[in-house]
Amino acid sequence: MCGIVGYVGQRSVQEILLAGLEKLEYRGYDSAGISIQGESGLEVVRAVGNLAALKAAVAEQGAEGAVAVLAPPATAGIGHTRWATHGRVTEENAHPHYDPDNRVHVVVNGIVENYMELKNELQAQGAHFTSETDVEVIAHLIANDLDEHGLVEATRRTYNRLRGHYSFVVQSSEEPGVLVGARKETPMIVGRSETEQFLASGIPAFLEHTRTVQALEDDELVVLTADGARFMTADGAPIERETQEIDWDVDAAEKGGFETFMLKEIHEQADAVAETIADRTVRPDGVDLPELDDELLRGTKRIIIVACGTSYHAGLIGRYAIEEWARVPVEMDVASEYRYRNPVVGPGDVVIGITQSGESLDTLAAMRLARERGATVLAVTNIMGSQATRDAHATVYTRAGLEISVAATKTFVAQVAVMYLLALRLAELKGSLSAERRTELVTKLKRIPHDIDAMLEHGTAAIDRVAERHFDKDFFLYLGRHVGLPVGLEGALKLKEISYIATDAYAAGEMKHGPIALLDQDTPVVVVATDSPVLDKVISNMQEVRVRGAHVIAVASEGTDLTEHAEETLVVPPTDWMLQPLLAVIPLQLLAYRIARLRGLNVDQPRNLAKTVTVE
Ligand code: BG6
Numbered sequence: 381m382c383g384i385v386g387y388v389g390q391r392s393v394q395e396i397l398l399a400g401l402e403k404l405e406y407r408g409y410d411s412a413g414i415s416i417q418g419e420s421g422l423e424v425v426r427a428v429g430n431l432a433a434l435k436a437a438v439a440e441q442g443a444e445g446a447v448a449v450l451a452p453p454a455t456a457g458i459g460h461t462r463w464a465t466h467g468r469v470t471e472e473n474a475h476p477h478y479d480p481d482n483r484v485h486v487v488v489n490g491i492v493e494n495y496m497e498l499k500n501e502l503q504a505q506g507a508h509f510t511s512e513t514d515v516e517v518i519a520h521l522i523a524n525d526l527d528e529h530g531l532v533e534a535t536r537r538t539y540n541r542l543r544g545h546y547s548f549v550v551q552s553s554e555e556p557g558v559l560v561g562a563r564k565e566t567p568m569i570v571g572r573s574e575t576e577q578f579l580a581s582g583i584p585a586f587l588e589h590t591r592t593v594q595a596l597e598d599d600e601l602v603v604l605t606a607d608g609a610r611f612m613t614a615d616g617a618p619i620e621r622e623t624q625e626i627d628w629d630v631d632a633a634e635k636g637g638f639e640t641f642m643l644k645e646i647h648e649q650a651d652a653v654a655e656t657i658a659d660r661t662v663r664p665d666g667v668d669l670p671e672l673d674d675e676l677l678r679g680t681k682r683i684i685i686v687a688c689g690t691s692y693h694a695g696l697i698g699r700y701a702i703e704e705w706a707r708v709p710v711e712m713d714v715a716s717e718y719r720y721r722n723p724v725v726g727p728g729d730v731v732i733g734i735t736q737s738g739e740s741l742d743t744l745a746a747m748r749l750a751r752e753r754g755a756t757v758l759a760v761t762n763i764m765g766s767q768a769t770r771d772a773h774a775t776v777y778t779r780a781g782l783e784i785s786v787a788a789t790k791t792f793v794a795q796v797a798v799m800y801l802l803a804l805r806l807a808e809l810k811g812s813l814s815a816e817r818r819t820e821l822v823t824k825l826k827r828i829p830h831d832i833d834a835m836l837e838h839g840t841a842a843i844d845r846v847a848e849r850h851f852d853k854d855f856f857l858y859l860g861r862h863v864g865l866p867v868g869l870e871g872a873l874k875l876k877e878i879s880y881i882a883t884d885a886y887a888a889g890e891m892k893h894g895p896i897a898l899l900d901q902d903t904p905v906v907v908v909a910t911d912s913p914v915l916d917k918v919i920s921n922m923q924e925v926r927v928r929g930a931h932v933i934a935v936a937s938e939g940t941d942l943t944e945h946a947e948e949t950l951v952v953p954p955t956d957w958m959l960q961p962l963l964a965v966i967p968l969q970l971l972a973y974r975i976a977r978l979r980g981l982n983v984d985q986p987r988n989l990a991k992t993v994t995v996e
Pocket of ligand 1: 688689691734736737738739740743786787788990991993
């Protein structure tokens, strides 16, 4: 959840580090810092807040001559943006961290789980710590070994003493122009060129400089100098690592003309679905998922889905589709609950971890627990090479492209699409759906990208009206039935995440058992009322809401007139009722977006949230 960037080459490192961190800011932004190899050794600049604060600090210290921005430009350095886990959000806790003699600077993404024992050992030796963080121990440990072993070996020895989930980059005043990176279960990628090398937690940090990358795997280290990169295992054995060419265009990491990443990504949802289903729906009556073993799927007796946040809601929709089409029982649990409830799971079970980042610690832990107990573990993720792909027996990738906004949108619809593909594949292998019904569903699924584009082109007049009427409310209730319920849950989460308005989402049939007490004059109640076999039940719930003076906003299928039951209707194209979530969620994403913008909030970087939570 933090952003790391490192550079060694011929060019002035400050701009490269700051620009690189800007591209990673979505990973977390409580504080930021850079460390550069200036003429008088290592110089560090840190600031609380997002990158603008750091840039101001660099300019200010540069003006005082304290930082090498004015001296002959430094050509090696490391940088970091932080999402706090251990230690408050203070300048002292911002990375880079360093040893007392300022000889070793380190930036870290992740957590050192055994830091207390290491810190106690170091303090017993007289070490003085300047931060409350877990990761400062890394700088101390490396510095202690520096004179005897040199930077690379000192880093390798330190790496082997740490436990947890972390990647870090370190540099030393004793060995200018050398960076050492290490990876354990959180992302670290190397960018290569003839005369300069990069290290980062994500490709966007250096994509404008090079498209040639090398992945750093778990328990591996890399030594970077201006003219190259040398890989080794944590045991010190050299590794030959192939390079890959990245085909993302740089715009993929820019806003592409939209005012925010989130709006850009909402408008990329047609592509996200199209890409995700493209080569998997070639046959008219079936789905192909070559990543998954047919015999495994055919023999599946029970599926368990574990996920967090928005990904959990995608799993809920997947459950309806798998049970309805493939008649395979599906158990669901949020990963943070599953991992601690000593679940009954073992051989014969298929556990699916849905995680767009592939790095959510709770989901990874739930997947590992299932694997240890003999279950077959599948990952549904958006990030190549993420930890989830290493922990799973097989991975089905969503192809939503890079999602920068903290609030998930396009990765959600891509996840739902994967769940439909899986359910259809299972149904075909188990013979639980006729070829005719499969053909109907595959045909409608392939139309969804077109339906999404058509809907977005219709404009957002009704959504804007609802947002303008209710943006200052302090509570919204969301209702839905069947697959409409996870859509309501997701719509409610979106509003919470980016507008900070309290919301609740309930099965519409449950409203009379409690939530109806929350209704007051003009309380906004969003009802997912798209076509379905339970639509008449949903309509009666809408009537119950309206007689209490609440204000019903209905998501309705084109061609079904609900105007007499709702103050506003947000219309979506008709499709098979099981596929409706891919369409019904979009007006709710846009409603949350408009309300947050009317409240003047930072939609892409909501307070307290991070794009990926790799801590408990
Ligand atoms: C949260 C994100 O931290 O993690 C959500 O803010 C996301 O958007 C959730 O749904 C789960 O993340 P992932 O990467 O496991 O799908």
